[in-house]
Amino acid sequence: MAATTGFTEVDYDGDGTRRVPVLRPYAINASGDFPLGDDDVLVVTGGGKGITAECALSLAKKSGVALGLLGRSAPEDDEELAENLRRMESAGSASPTHAPMSRRPTR
Numbered sequence: 001m002a003a004t005t006g007f008t009e010v011d012y013d014g015d016g017t018r019r020v021p022v023l024r025p026y027a028i029n030a031s032g033d034f035p036l037g038d039d040d041v042l043v044v045t046g047g048g049k050g051i052t053a054e055c056a057l058s059l060a061k062k063s064g065v066a067l068g069l070l071g072r073s074a075p076e077d078d079e080e081l082a083e084n085l086r087r088m089e090s091a092g093s094a095s096p097t098h099a100p101m102s103r104r105p106t107r
């Protein structure tokens, strides 16, 4: 939705308050609290393997954030991905969800 110009994502809460979510850089204050916690979900494209998986795992260990991982591979067919998901699960409060993406868009 962030890349579109013809549509706007809108939330209304129970009181009828209208909110429009926007993407913005997260300000990191080196001397303040870490900005992610165990109430947050971190969505990481390509987070199942390689350097991105290591970064996601490190952030999850530090913050307790839940991980939502996107990639094309399936853990049943990819031992590196399966092992990384096991490592993430055993890292404590990180509970990874891996969602496969299609290689080609389908309609």
Ligand SMILES: NC(=O)c1ccc[n+]([C@@H]2O[C@H](COP(=O)([O-])OP(=O)(O)OC[C@H]3O[C@@H](n4cnc5c(N)ncnc54)[C@H](OP(=O)(O)O)[C@@H]3O)[C@@H](O)[C@H]2O)c1
Pocket (backbone or CB within 6 Å): 045, 046, 047, 048, 049, 050, 051, 052, 070, 071, 072, 073, 074, 101
């Ligand atoms: N490794 C390093 O030390 C290092 C250092 C500096 C920069 N980099 C850069 O960091 C990136 C990752 O490197 P890597 O060595 O960690 O690679 P990698 O081991 O091949 O991991 C790539 C990850 O990206 C996912 N991926 C690949 N194509 C994708 C797509 N079209 N859509 C969504 N996910 C996709 C893969 O999952 P699926 O196969 O399941 O899609 C996998 O989880 C590269 O651009 C590399 O140049 C790496």
